Amino acid sequence: MTHPTLLLLSGSLRKGSYNRMLLTQAAEAFGPANVIEGDLDLPLYNGDLEEAEGVPEKVKTLAAQIKEADAVVVGSPEYNKGITGVLKNGLDWISRLPGWPLKDKPTVVVSASAGRTGGETAQFMTLSCLTQHQARLIPGTAVLIAGAMNAFDDDGRLKDETSQKLLTERMEGLRAELG
Numbered sequence: 001m002t003h004p005t006l007l008l009l010s011g012s013l014r015k016g017s018y019n020r021m022l023l024t025q026a027a028e029a030f031g032p033a034n035v036i037e038g039d040l041d042l043p044l045y046n047g048d049l050e051e052a053e054g055v056p057e058k059v060k061t062l063a064a065q066i067k068e069a070d071a072v073v074v075g076s077p078e079y080n081k082g083i084t085g086v087l088k089n090g091l092d093w094i095s096r097l098p099g100w101p102l103k104d105k106p107t108v109v110v111s112a113s114a115g116r117t118g119g120e121t122a123q124f125m126t127l128s129c130l131t132q133h134q135a136r137l138i139p140g141t142a143v144l145i146a147g148a149m150n151a152f153d154d155d156g157r158l159k160d161e162t163s164q165k166l167l168t169e170r171m172e173g174l175r176a177e178l179g
Contacts, residue, residue: 006073010040011122018112025156026073029171072135073110078119111144112151113144141169
């Protein structure tokens with residue numbers, strides 16, 4: 001049996017990112033899969049750059065990863081009550097490619113943030129952007145990890161069983177969408 005391909009997109013470039021930790025656990029909860037970590041470390045979108053040089057190879061690689069994936073999980077941190085520049089920039093670049101790579105792609109957004117709302121505002125904004133991309137957003141209870149600096153243990157695992165259970169339920173729901 002072939003395992004599905006699961007693409008993880010982190011809106012944070014930081015190596016010790018709470019959203020990367022959350023995405024790692026999301027992949028584990030999803031179950032057996034070929035896991036790909038998309039690279040959102042892209043040049044800042046600029047129409048002049050696109051016109052002069054075309055779409056960067058890193059963006060084309062990301063688009064190919066999205067197309068190859070059976071499902072996508074986006075880790076959306078919240079910076080100053082909004083979506084991160086890294087994530088928005090990646091979505092902006094992807095929108096420039098033909099065929100809408102995220103169109104109809106089963107997608108879930110999870111968030112971990114230092115604030116008390118767990119990234120709720122950024123998650124809402126991310127979902128709005130993904131709607132424009134025509135991603136197939138899987139319904140379910142939002143995974144919002146508040147106080148992220150205290151939510152993970154030294155091994156990068158969620159301490160709270162309720163949060164872990166919610167994440168597992170979201171990933172089981174995503175997997176169920178694949179048939």
